[in-house]
Amino acid sequence: MFSIGDFARHGLVSVRMLRHYDAIGLLRPAHVDPASGYRFYQAGQLARLNRIIALKELGFTLQHVQAILDEQVSVEELHGMLRLRRAELEATIAADTARLARVQARLRVIENEGRMPTDDVLVKRITQVRVAELVATAVSYAPEDIGPVLQPLFPDLVSRLARAGLTPTGPAIAYYADSPQGDDTIIVHAALPVAAEPDASHDFAITDLPEIPSAATIVHRGSMNEVVSTGQTLAAWIDTSDYRAVGYPRELYLECPPGAPGRWVTELQAPITQA
Numbered sequence: 193m194f195s196i197g198d199f200a201r202h203g204l205v206s207v208r209m210l211r212h213y214d215a216i217g218l219l220r221p222a223h224v225d226p227a228s229g230y231r232f233y234q235a236g237q238l239a240r241l242n243r244i245i246a247l248k249e250l251g252f253t254l255q256h257v258q259a260i261l262d263e264q265v266s267v268e269e270l271h272g273m274l275r276l277r278r279a280e281l282e283a284t285i286a287a288d289t290a291r292l293a294r295v296q297a298r299l300r301v302i303e304n305e306g307r308m309p310t311d312d313v314l315v316k317r318i319t320q321v322r323v324a325e326l327v328a329t330a331v332s333y334a335p336e337d338i339g340p341v342l343q344p345l346f347p348d349l350v351s352r353l354a355r356a357g358l359t360p361t362g363p364a365i366a367y368y369a370d371s372p373q374g375d376d377t378i379i380v381h382a383a384l385p386v387a388a389e390p391d392a393s394h395d396f397a398i399t400d401l402p403e404i405p406s407a408a409t410i411v412h413r414g415s416m417n418e419v420v421s422t423g424q425t426l427a428a429w430i431d432t433s434d435y436r437a438v439g440y441p442r443e444l445y446l447e448c449p450p451g452a453p454g455r456w457v458t459e460l461q462a463p464i465t466q467a
Contacts, residue, residue: 323383345382
């Protein structure tokens with residue numbers, strides 16, 4: 193048997209925690225010395241302790257932990273719970289990382305207010321292009337709302353094109369439109385250029401993305417979570433020029449290395465007209 197101190201060291205928990213588990217009946221000692229009151233534990237009790245700690249990490253209260261253990265949850269069921277919790281934590285970390293990137297992007301914009309160079313803005317004509325596309329709705333135009341809606345559309349579209357025997361003929365394009373309901377929601381289009389005719393049998397649309405006679409363009413390098421600074425540089429140029437904006441900028445994804453959004457290269461194409 194092990195003293196409570198030795199058992200705590202083997203279980204990587206505190207003595208205080210073991211005393212609390214004993215007090216609430218969650219993990220009783222194997223033996224209590226009647227004269228001294230000292231608690232003693234057996235190595236086999238580490239299995240129950242491991243389950244208690246794992247279930248706590250899953251977010252269960254100690255009352256729920258006791259109920260689950262009393263039902264003798266299997267190792268396979270516990271693994272399933274842990275895998276689910278791991279996926280939830282990974283999603284939370286990813287969301288927090290993206291939020292931090294957006295905050296940093298806003299801070300850079302604030303730090304550079306009045307000093308954003310506009311020399312990289314070019315005005316050019318964007319030719320008509322035939323695209324295959326999927327469409328979805330985002331609750332707003334904010335990057336944190338657009339990204340989770342837009343990003344899954346492209347791999348889905350690539351898979352659908354492959355099933356239809358079609359291959360994209362150019363880089364991906366995203367474009368946006370206001371919702372016909374007149375609220376803050378945004379219609380999101382994920383498009384890939386194709387050389388094909390519209391076909392009702394496809395599970396995607398084929399349409400001609402119209403020409404933009406005049407577009408103010410700028411290249412953004414890095415994650416689209418950090419596009420704020422580049423987009424506002426473009427806005428500053430338009431505001432001080434003889435033009436006005438007439439719609440949402442298109443996004444032409446020139447380079448998108450998988451798993452490396454920091455190395456993405458995206459051209460923003462803002463439709464403009466003479467002021």
